[in-house]
Amino acid sequence: MQLVVARIGRAHGIKGEVTVEVRTDEPELRLGPGAVLATDPASVGPLTIETGRVHSGRLLLRFEGVRDRTGAEALRNTLLIAEVDPEELPEDPDEYYDHQLMDLDVVTKDGTEVGRITEISHLPSQDLFIVERPDGGEVMIPFVEEIVTEIDLEEQRAVIDPPPGLIDDRAEIASARDAEAAAEDESAPEDKA
Numbered sequence: 001m002q003l004v005v006a007r008i009g010r011a012h013g014i015k016g017e018v019t020v021e022v023r024t025d026e027p028e029l030r031l032g033p034g035a036v037l038a039t040d041p042a043s044v045g046p047l048t049i050e051t052g053r054v055h056s057g058r059l060l061l062r063f064e065g066v067r068d069r070t071g072a073e074a075l076r077n078t079l080l081i082a083e084v085d086p087e088e089l090p091e092d093p094d095e096y097y098d099h100q101l102m103d104l105d106v107v108t109k110d111g112t113e114v115g116r117i118t119e120i121s122h123l124p125s126q127d128l129f130i131v132e133r134p135d136g137g138e139v140m141i142p143f144v145e146e147i148v149t150e151i152d153l154e155e156q157r158a159v160i161d162p163p164p165g166l167i168d169d170r171a172e173i174a175s176a177r178d179a180e181a182a183a184e185d186e187s188a189p190e191d192k193a
Helices: 071-073 176-187
Strands: 002-012 015-022 036-040 047-055 058-063 079-083 105-108 113-122 127-132 138-144 148-152 157-160
Touching: 002 036, 002 058, 036 148, 113 138
Parallel strands: 105 157
Antiparallel strands: 002 015, 002 079, 015 058, 036 047, 036 079, 047 058, 105 113, 113 127, 127 138, 148 157
């Protein structure tokens, strides 16, 4: 099975190094020297990592055969893809590969069906589950511990505790003062002047 592990960014310096946007929780395993990675577009690769280092918080890689800035710049926006055994699991028991989460049923803590995970969107701040509702609509669920309380791979489900308004349009009134104001508005007589 193939997993996208990084996206190549801009060239760094004049000796063929590139910045990479890491998309794996295991960069030392997937992006180490000697790793051979498939690419998207496929015509660019496969690429073999020659060296890697961290500079100012960013991972820099140099690939075999890429010796100058022009060659490095030609790789920009290429996705790096690692071949992974489908039975392999992440080292941390609270981490999951995308293929493990796809098609899981999403239910609330009380068992109410929300839908099925059809896509996982990796954003800079957090990951999102794109969930297809039974009515055909979609809802986005942030993959954070406060909302996704349990992933049960044996039962093929994700249990969520959504805040008001995340999966429905019935948001709760935030404070007692707002509730009182709403009640007063409803009971106020209409001016028919």
